[in-house]
Amino acid sequence: KPDEPYMTLIVKAIMSTADHRMVLADIYLWLMDYSPYYRLTKSSWKNSVRHNLSVNECFVKSERARNGRGFFWTVHPACVQLFQDGDYSRRSARAAIQ
DNA sequence: TTGTGTTTATGACGGA
């Protein structure tokens, strides 16, 4: 239901932390806090979140999470300024990386 | 076994 694409929301979630890194489970929580859509609907959107993390080059894995599962997810260093300026377009992100 | 991550496929949609 939210009009913003997953890539934008995931970027906002990760960039909302002080160290710009977040574990998958916390990205879930951030989204559920962001919109009731993710709170109320059955979890096909979690599949989409994982798909976006893998597919979009702007998301890079950091160290493995010690307590929980998986890795810390961060944004590509070349995209940080772009995102801070509010440009979440996939085209711009890819251009910044290449 | 469960959660996490990768990958492929498919369809809708809008712009050039």
Add this chain to the structure above:
DNA sequence: TCCGTCATAAACACAA
């Protein structure tokens, strides 16, 4: 019409 973007589904491997 072709191309890029986005969403959704689903199969699979892997680690805790």
